[in-house]
Amino acid sequence: MVCDQVKSMAVDVDRMSTLPPEVATEDATKQSFWMPGNYQRTVKRTEDAFQACNDIVVCFQERARVERQYAQQLSEWSNKWKPLVDSSPLYGSLLQAWQCFLSSADRLAALHSSVCRSLVSEDGDRVRTWQKETFHKKLFGGFKESQDFGTGFARAQKPWAKRLKKLDKARSAFHKVQRKEQTARDREVHAKGNPDVAIEKQKKIQEERELAQQETEKVRARYEKVLEEVTRYAPRYMEEMECIFDQSQEEERKRISFLKQAFLSVHRHLDVTNNESVKAVYNELHNTLMAINEQDDLRWWKNTHGPGMPTDWPQFQEWTPEKKSKKGKKEKEVESQQGTIERSVMIGGVKVRALYDYDGQETDELSFKAGEEFLKTEDEDDQGWCRGMKDGGREGLYPANYVETV
Missing domain, CATH: 2.30.30.40 (SH3 Domains)
Incomplete structure (x- = not known):
């Protein structure tokens, strides 16, 4: 795998050397992680995760307010209708069924109030506590974790960036002498086809072209030597960068794992369809309705x-005098x-x-x-x-x- 990556990087480096400077700069900025500075996206991930925790807590605090308002409205609805239902002209099992809707609302209001408390005091506090233990703020801003990763990447990339700079300088010098040689060739071709140019002038032009060609070969050898040095260093550079990157990935894996459990906890509190108390409320209501006879x-x-x-x-009644007795x-x-x-x-x-x-x-x-x-x-x-x-x-x-x- 490392060999394939080295070959790929060699191709990228060589392709960069054949592109104009502005295209090469744009490619390095937008594409490969291995190019200088592009590790910053991985470093910034730590700060983004901290902000995501804040957003998660605020998000479910708002949901908790919705649950609390719903519980309040259920209670208000039940209290409003209780006296009216109790004094209604209905009677028997039909009246009991109507009253059961109100008592069910009271029980559901208590359950949704419980959901509200769980989202704030259990889930919210859990995320806040983990956030405090995981992210360590620095005195002048930022986080220790992101600084450590940034320092590690910069240290691993410094020799590579130095070699790339040397390679870029050699490439520029090689392209410069290539342009100079091409100019000499064009002059030589023009001189040979022009009868107005003297023989001595043509010889001089030819000598200039030969000197330019020799210079090109000399600079090419230097350029290839620097490229070979960069390619030879690439495995070590990749190993050091991947080591820091794996550490970053492990921290991110822990974050993802924790937030997964946090989301599952929120789901457990919100999913009233699996709440036995809610099932009991609606089962009792259903049984009461079915009992209407x-x-x-x-x-x-x-x-x-x-x-x-x-x-x-009415019956005919004889008058019977009362007997007084002294008992x-x-x-x-x-x-x-x-x-x-x-x-x-x-x-x-x-x-x-x-x-x-x-x-x-x-x-x-x-x-x-x-x-x-x-x-x-x-x-x-x-x-x-x-x-x-x-x-x-x-x-x-x-x-x-x-x-x-x-």
């Missing part, structure tokens, strides 16, 4: 506000307890299931969660309250329309 809702409405409501139909306080308490037991045995035993959560406001009220089952011990009164008893023996009142008969 028109038959259950209609049955609830029928039993709560329709023909299924318990009603005391002791203790006997009245026993009688009251017996009456309660009889009433619960007589009316109780109707199993009901809670449709909604209810927190008792008074000490004589029951509290329960949606889906919980207990016994109804007394039918609904005029105010819409029933009496019930839970498994632990706890008795109390509850709204009749908060349960359904099992």
